[in-house]
Amino acid sequence: MKKRLMFITTIVLMFALLASACSSGGNQSGSKESGNKDGDTGQKVKISIWHNFAGDDLRAKAVRGLIDKYKAEHPNVEVDAQAIPVDGYRQRLSTVAAANEMPDVFFVYAGSHSQEFYDAGKVQPITELMDKYPEWKNNFMDGAFDRYEFEKGQIFTAPLGMSATSFMYYNKDLFEKHSVKVPTTWEEMMIAIKTFNDNKVTPIALGNKAPWVAQSTILGSLADRVTGTEWFLKAAAQDGASFTDPVFVEALGKFKELVDNKAFQDGANSIDNTQAEQYFIQGNAAMMISGAWSLTNLAASATPEQLAPIEVTTMPGIEGGAGKGNTISGGAGAGFALNKNTTGAEKQAALDLIYAVSGPDGQKAIAESHSMVMYKVELDESKVNPLYFKAFELALKSEITPVYDAYLTAEAGEAINNGLQELMMGGKPEDVAKKLQDAQSRSTK
Amino acid sequence: MPASLRSRSFVIMALLPALLIFILFAIVPIFWSAYYGFFDWKGLGAAKFVGINNYRLMLEDPIFWRALKNNLILVASAIVGQVPIALLLSLLLLKNTMFNRLMRSAVFLPMVLSTVVVGLIWGYIYHPQIGLLNQLLETLGLESWSRPWLSDPKINMLAVSIPINWANIGPYLIIFIAALQNISSEIDDAAKIDGAVGWRKLFSVTLPMIWGTVVVTIVLCISGSLKAFDHVIVMTGGGPAQSTELLATYMYNNTFTVYRYGYGSAVSTMIIIISAMLIGLNYILTKRRG
Numbered sequence: 001m002k003k004r005l006m007f008i009t010t011i012v013l014m015f016a017l018l019a020s021a022c023s024s025g026g027n028q029s030g031s032k033e034s035g036n037k038d039g040d041t042g043q044k045v046k047i048s049i050w051h052n053f054a055g056d057d058l059r060a061k062a063v064r065g066l067i068d069k070y071k072a073e074h075p076n077v078e079v080d081a082q083a084i085p086v087d088g089y090r091q092r093l094s095t096v097a098a099a100n101e102m103p104d105v106f107f108v109y110a111g112s113h114s115q116e117f118y119d120a121g122k123v124q125p126i127t128e129l130m131d132k133y134p135e136w137k138n139n140f141m142d143g144a145f146d147r148y149e150f151e152k153g154q155i156f157t158a159p160l161g162m163s164a165t166s167f168m169y170y171n172k173d174l175f176e177k178h179s180v181k182v183p184t185t186w187e188e189m190m191i192a193i194k195t196f197n198d199n200k201v202t203p204i205a206l207g208n209k210a211p212w213v214a215q216s217t218i219l220g221s222l223a224d225r226v227t228g229t230e231w232f233l234k235a236a237a238q239d240g241a242s243f244t245d246p247v248f249v250e251a252l253g254k255f256k257e258l259v260d261n262k263a264f265q266d267g268a269n270s271i272d273n274t275q276a277e278q279y280f281i282q283g284n285a286a287m288m289i290s291g292a293w294s295l296t297n298l299a300a301s302a303t304p305e306q307l308a309p310i311e312v313t314t315m316p317g318i319e320g321g322a323g324k325g326n327t328i329s330g331g332a333g334a335g336f337a338l339n340k341n342t343t344g345a346e347k348q349a350a351l352d353l354i355y356a357v358s359g360p361d362g363q364k365a366i367a368e369s370h371s372m373v374m375y376k377v378e379l380d381e382s383k384v385n386p387l388y389f390k391a392f393e394l395a396l397k398s399e400i401t402p403v404y405d406a407y408l409t410a411e412a413g414e415a416i417n418n419g420l421q422e423l424m425m426g427g428k429p430e431d432v433a434k435k436l437q438d439a440q441s442r443s444t445k
Numbered sequence: 446m447p448a449s450l451r452s453r454s455f456v457i458m459a460l461l462p463a464l465l466i467f468i469l470f471a472i473v474p475i476f477w478s479a480y481y482g483f484f485d486w487k488g489l490g491a492a493k494f495v496g497i498n499n500y501r502l503m504l505e506d507p508i509f510w511r512a513l514k515n516n517l518i519l520v521a522s523a524i525v526g527q528v529p530i531a532l533l534l535s536l537l538l539l540k541n542t543m544f545n546r547l548m549r550s551a552v553f554l555p556m557v558l559s560t561v562v563v564g565l566i567w568g569y570i571y572h573p574q575i576g577l578l579n580q581l582l583e584t585l586g587l588e589s590w591s592r593p594w595l596s597d598p599k600i601n602m603l604a605v606s607i608p609i610n611w612a613n614i615g616p617y618l619i620i621f622i623a624a625l626q627n628i629s630s631e632i633d634d635a636a637k638i639d640g641a642v643g644w645r646k647l648f649s650v651t652l653p654m655i656w657g658t659v660v661v662t663i664v665l666c667i668s669g670s671l672k673a674f675d676h677v678i679v680m681t682g683g684g685p686a687q688s689t690e691l692l693a694t695y696m697y698n699n700t701f702t703v704y705r706y707g708y709g710s711a712v713s714t715m716i717i718i719i720s721a722m723l724i725g726l727n728y729i730l731t732k733r734r735g
Contacts, residue, residue: 090701091701091702094704095488098489116704120487121490209685211682211685265574266574266593267596269593269596269684269686270568270571270573270596271574284574410704414703419686421685422685422686424685425598
């Protein structure tokens with residue numbers, strides 16, 4: 001009897017231990033909240049921030065530097081900053097979102113990504129910060145808040161950058177050596193591709209292992225030249241246009257034309273973006289269609305001799321298409337969002353932190369780290385490399401057209417990403433168009 | 446009270462904490478995930494009950510069947526690759542000499558490497574332009590054989606399975622060596638007296654003695670190949686155009702890139718069902734032979 005009692009007591013004790021181990025996290029946060037309600041002087045405020053500036057590139061260093069500066073200037077705020085590598089960032093964020101354990105401040109991408117957090121009620125506006133610094137707000141370029149104004153007059157995120165995704169980089173020396181004209185029309189593009197292939201130079205370097213690359217850098221711009229922007233916005237909203245329309249099939253056909261003429265190097269689907277950049281900068285390819293991020297990568301890793309012959313322009317226009325030439329696909333880049341559950345002193349600290357990183361000083365620091373910003377910055381030509389300066393000027397005078405995956409749902413984005421790989425493996429434009437249409441109509445409700 | 450009973454209750458009590466943790470973190474989530482499989486849920490926001498709709502969609506999706514086929518290719522390549530090679534090597538490397546120990550370490554080495562490292566190494570071996578394999582073929586004058594190994598859908602599943610097998614032979618080798626060393630020397634002597642040598646000894650004495658171990662390694666191969674994920678995610682990410690998609694990468698991509706948490710949960714439940722079926726099949730087949 002006595003033994004039995006002991007047995008039961010032990011079990012009860014074990015459960016109690018387990019239970020208390022599980023609930024200790026809850027207790028801590030409870031006491032943290034009550035501590036913050038009354039006190040601000042001397043009380044430590046704890047906030048957390050998640051971002052994906054984990055790399056070694058200049059921009060990531062600049063942003064981490066801004067956060068460190070904030071930490072140093074606010075000794076009473078304890079900042080738990082988590083830098084998560086880009087590839088796993090979205091997954092990590094959606095995992096904690098599902099568990100309702102989101103950080104106070106987190107980095108969100110423009111478009112469907114931040115929209116999903118808004119729809120799920122996970123974010124609150126930062127409009128009060130905008131009202132506090134009107135000059136800051138007015139210095140953003142046109143359209144900077146288009147994708148972050150989920151409610152009229154309420155801004156949820158200030159973009160930290162401009163994502164310009166479709167610069168056409170080219171190697172001037174290779175063009176001169178094989179006496180090819182830098183293409184400004186589709187016909188000239190085809191001639192250039194043929195000439196380079198005849199001379200055993202890869203025409204266009206592409207690393208499409210992570211399948212968003214071809215979609216984000218090439219298809220967005222290419223399709224816009226064929227279909228025009230208006231058609232795309234209608235098709236994305238599934239309102240009066242469909243991706244099975246002949247005009248979009250024709251746009252995919254143009255991409256297929258590139259593939260069929262061997263514009264890309266062999267096995268482009270099995271190497272990644274960075275490897276393609278290396279391939280291009282080493283002079284193996286004449287052109288590379290890539291985003292502003294390549295500027296940052298090249299500035300960090302290439303030698304001045306390698307960079308000297310590199311020039312930048314827009315993709316060639318397409319004769320007879322509904323869209324204009326001389327455009328770059330892009331838009332407001334990612335920025336920081338504020339957790340809906342952050343209140344009181346923590347919210348104040350979080351807003352200050354957002355301003356420290358995305359405010360005027362932050363924008364300037366980021367622009368000087370060779371990364372595009374959506375903010376009017378007086379760029380000091382001596383402080384940045386010439387290629388970046390050229391690209392920045394080009395972006396300022398070009399028209400910006402939408403990037404596909406910023407307007408498509410996650411599911412449709414995946415469908416077109418895989419679809420382009422399929423085209424590169426010999427698939428048919430009609431089938432890819434249908435899959436994209438199915439995915440977009442299924443996931444838009 | 447007898448001592449045996451007292452010790453039994455002690456055993457139960459001693460095992461209880463570990464058992465509780467195992468149930469809480471390994472068994473409960475399985476049922477939890479099976480439960481989510483009945484919902485249309487994005488991971489954020491409200492979940493909508495859809496019954497068995499997710500399973501219906503899965504069975505209608507050609508990519509699911511392709512993923513299953515790719516997984517079965519991996520299972521087959523593991524059973525015909527890993528087990529016989531490991532067995533052969535264990536027979537060759539049974540004696541404890543210096544050379545054999547060196548060879549055993551060499552075979553075991555990839556197991557110690559992180560799978561990401563293995564994936565990256567082989568990614569570079571298969572690199573279409575600067576890859577070791579293509580350059581080797583070129584130097585040998587076999588340029589026509591060189592190809593983009595990981596992006597050609599006709600061969601990329603095979604290309605992917607080689608590093609996976611290469612990295613997994615090590616532990617089976619150790620298991621087989623342990624099993625072979627457990628065969629008592631009396632049986633060896635008896636076989637020698639009866640004149641059983643070479644193949645005859647292998648099939649009539651050695652293999653039957655370690656048959657239990659062989660069955661276990663096949664089970665490990667099946668379950669290991671069905672949950673294969675990391676090498677593939679590093680080398681191809683399931684692409685291009687989902688041609689190397691496995692059940693696990695299919696589940697991962699659906700859950701975390703497309704945010705169909707409910708559907709992803711249904712897929713992971715399906716993986717458990719398929720594993721159980723295959724392992725059951727293996728049990729029946731090998732039991733008859735045994």
